[in-house]
Amino acid sequence: MSEKTEKLQALHDTLLNLTDSPLYEYRKQNNYLPVLGQGSPDARIMFIGEAPGKKEAEKGMPFVGASGKFLDKMLEGINLKREDVYITNIVKDRPPDNRDPKPEEIRLYSPLLIQQIDIIQPAVFATLGRFSMEFVLKLFDVPEKSEKISQLHGRVIEAQASYGKIHIVPLFHPAVALYTQSQKAILLEDFQILKQFA
DSSP states (O other): OOHHHHHHHHHHHHHHTOTTSTTHHHHHHTTOOOOOEEEOTTOSEEEEESOOOHHHHHHTOSSOSHHHHHHHHHHHHTTOOGGGSEEEESSOSOOGGGOOOOHHHHHHHHHHHHHHHHHHOOSEEEEESHHHHHHHHHHTTOGGGGSOHHHHTTOOEEEEETTEEEEEEEEOOHHHHHHOHHHHHHHHHHHGGGGGGO
16 A cells, blocks of 8 residues: 555544534434545546535545536546546535535535645646635635636646645536536536646
């Protein structure tokens, strides 16, 4: 087992026992699993969503429902597989009724995401949805951090991480794109930008 894999495993154990979380009881009541992430610990591209949905919490894996199938299809379109990238969320437990994550939930779970970033050290961050985009832009303190996803989607934003230069590519969330034809077309087009990093 590589050192990175061991560190991610230790993070998963921390997450399993995150009893301070307001979502911990909800996880236990429904026999849900927390979702740390999935993919290559040496991934060049990290996809970050908002929070797991019902299917994800049942399987303990990110993006396995309809939006996950769509994501897999888009990855195929740029000659990548799920195993080539790393997929995670800011919030690691399912919020009730798929509601938006609350600020305190983001605050509680984000240190785990920051540790994942430190372990994997991806060169590219593909953010899926508004919450993820806002978090990552603020984390790396880029000038665009107060702009909206409608302005930034599909752009490549350069930033600096502790380990070197990175690129941030804001994308619409696949779940939204599935229900809005116009956003689906935009997401498919924006996704092609990642080809240069594949």
